[in-house]
Amino acid sequence: MPDRPSAAQPTVRPATPEDAGPLADLLAGLMAEEGKTNAPPAPDQLAAWLAGDAPMVEVLLAEADGRSLGYLAFYRAFSLFRPGPVMLVENVYVVPAARGTGIGRRLLATAARIALDRGWGRLELNVAKDNASAAAAYAALGFTAPGESVRRVEDDRLQALADRA
Structure with missing residues (x-):
């Protein structure tokens, strides 16, 4: 079992392009846990997405004792x-x-x-149906389930749909 993080209070800060390597490692961990079979983005790709005044994605990075312990991408x-x-x-x-x-x-x-400071009126996320512990944790934080169900089209099916245009 991996060592538990020390008692040092973790910090949460915005990730920068220089954090792409540790972020790629965290993302690979998530993808492995979820059984994803596609390759994770390379650090240079993540760095490009995090760069500039209007980045493609923003990331909060949690760290303690020089170790990256988690992230939130939005x-x-x-x-x-x-x-x-x-x-x-x-x-x-x-x-x-x-x-x-x-x-x-x-x-x-x-x-x-961050959402409130920017005047964004809602924070939304998806949770896998079989992840009851995450659903319970989100509910304890005040998240509600609006009764909607996500539908997705990607890869070959996205191409097939586009070919109908």
């Missing part, structure tokens, strides 16, 4: 029903050895603060 979306900009959280991940230490809550609370 981007701005828009809702006509809300109406206005909303924060869409793409991933929340905490390394297994650091789970139960409050890092996930700190990442989400920091994301909520």
Whole structure:
């Protein structure tokens, strides 16, 4: 079993392009846990996405004692029903050895603060149906399930749909 993180209080900060290597490692861990078979993005690709005044994705990185312990990736979306900009959280991940230490809550609370500071009226994320512990944790933080179900088209099926245009 991996060593548990030290008692040092983790910090949560915005990731920069220079954090692409540790972020790639964290993302690979999440993808392995979820059984994803595609290759994770390379660090140079992540660095490019994090760069500039309007990055493709923004990431909060949790660290303690020089170790990356988790991340939350998000981007701005828009809702006509809300109406206005909303924060869409793409991933929340905490390394297994650091789970139960409050890092996930700190990442989400920091994301909520950013959303409010930017005038974004909602923070939204998806949770896998079979991840009851995450669903319970999100509910304890005030997240609700609006009764919607995600539908996705990608890869060959995306191409097939586009070919109908």
